[in-house]
C-alpha cells in the first residue's frame with residue numbers, strides 16, 4: 111500500500127500544472143489500467159477463491175492476490191531498507207566484509223521482488239542446504255502442470271517459497287549465512303514493549319486455577335496474534351488484559367470453555383504426566399503471552415510439561431526461531447524491570463528442570479505443505495505430538511496449514527477439514543487474516559463480507575476452535 115502511496119505522491123508533485131484532484135483521478139485511471147493489463151496478461155480470474163480448491167493468487171478477489179501484488183513486494187522493499195539502515199550494526203555482528211555481502215544480497219532481493227511483480231516462473235535452488243533437493247522436485251512437478259508461477263501456483267507453496275528464497279540469498283553470503291535478517295524488527299518491537307509486558311506480569315502473578323483465569327490467559331495468547339509484524343504491525347493495546355472481555359465481541363467462535371473442560375477433566379483422570387504442546391507463531395509480544403499461558407498451565411497443574419515448537423529459519427517475517435526464544439529469555443533476565451526479570455528467571459528454571467521444553471528444530475514447520483502430510487513427511491513429529499494431551503496451534507498461517515489451505519465451505523466442521531491429521535486433540539488460536547474458514551455459524555462470513563469485503567484481512571476478528579480426539 112505505502113509503495114503505491116509513494117508513487118502517487120511523487121507523481122502529483124511532478125504534475126504541478128494540474129489540480130491535486132484531477133491529477134489524483136488521472137493517476138487512479140493509470141494505476142487501474144495497469145492493473146487490468148496485468149490481470150489480463152497473467153490470466154488472473156476476476157473471481158473469489160473457488161470452493162474446495164487451494165487458495166491461490168490466480169483469484170483476483172483474494173488475500174493471496176493482494177499478497178503478491180502489494181504485500182510481499184512491499185515486505186522485500188522494507189527488508190532492503192532495513193538492511194541498509196542497519197548496515198553498521200550488521201557489520202559489528204558479522205564482520206567488515208558483511209558490507210560487500212550485503213550489496214549482493216540486496217541485489218538478489220531486488221531480483222526476487224521483480225520476479226514476483228512479473229509473475230515469473232519459480233527458480234530452482236542451487237544451494238547445498240539439505241532441503242534443496244526436495245524443493246526442486248516440487249518445483250519441477252509444478253512446472254509440468256504450468257503452476258510454477260507466483261500467481262498460478264497455490265498460495266501456500268508460493269509464499270513458503272518466497273521465504274525460502276530470501277533465506278537462500280543470505281545463506282549464499284559467507285558472512286551473513288547465520289544472520290537473521292528479520293531480527294532487527296523482532297528485537298526492536300520486543301524492546302519497545304518491556305513496560306507493557308512488565309505490567310502484564312504483575313497483573314497475572316498468582317492467578318488461582320479456575321475457568322475464568324484459564325480463559326483469560328488463553329484469550330491473551332489469542333489476541334496477541336493480532337500483533338504479527340507482516341500483516342498487522344499495530345502494537346498491542348496497553349490495556350489489553352483489561353480489554354479481553356470487550357474483545358469477545360470480535361470472537362466469532364469461542365470454544366475456550368471446551369478447552370478448559372478438556373484440560374481440567376484430564377487433570378482429574380490422567381494417570382500419566384500430562385504434556386501440552388504449543389506451536390508458536392510470532393516473536394515479541396505473542397511469544398511473551400504464549401510463555402505466560404505455559405506458565406499458568408504448569409503452575410495450576412493442568413499439565414506437567416509444556417513443549418514449544420519453533421521455525422528452523424527466519425519465516426514470514428516475525429515467526430519465532432530458537433534464537434528469538436533465547437534472545438527473549440535473556441532480555442527478560444537482564445531487564446531492569448524487576449517483575450519481568452523475575453519472570454525470566456522463572457522461565458529459565460522451568461526450562462532447566464524440563465517442565466518447559468524447546469523441542470529440537472524440525473524443518474517440517476517450514477515445508478510448503480499442510481499438516482495432513484505430517485504423518486508421511488515427518489512421522490516422528492506426528493508420533494511426538496500424539497503423546498500430548500493437546501496441541502495449541504497459534505496464528506493464521508498454522509490455521510491455514512491445518513486446513514491444508516483449502517477453501518472449504520465456511521460452515522464445514524473444524525475437524526472435518528484436517529484431511530485426517532489428528533495426532534491428538536487440537537486447539538487453534540487464530541486471529542483471522544486470510545480468506546479461509548471452518549466451523550463458522552451459518553451466513554456469518556456472508557454478512558461480515560457484505561458489511562466490509564476486506565474484513566478477513568484486517569486481523570480484527572478471531573476464533574478459538576477445538577477438535578477433540580476421542581480414543582479409538
Ligand SMILES: O=P(O)(O)OC[C@@]1(O)O[C@H](CO)[C@@H](O)[C@@H]1O
Pocket residue numbers: 177269335338340341391392426504505506507508510541543544
Ligand atoms: O500466521 P500469522 O502471523 O497469524 O499471520 C500472518 C500472515 O501475514 O501470514 C500469512 C501469509 O501471509 C497470512 O495468512 C497472514 O496474514
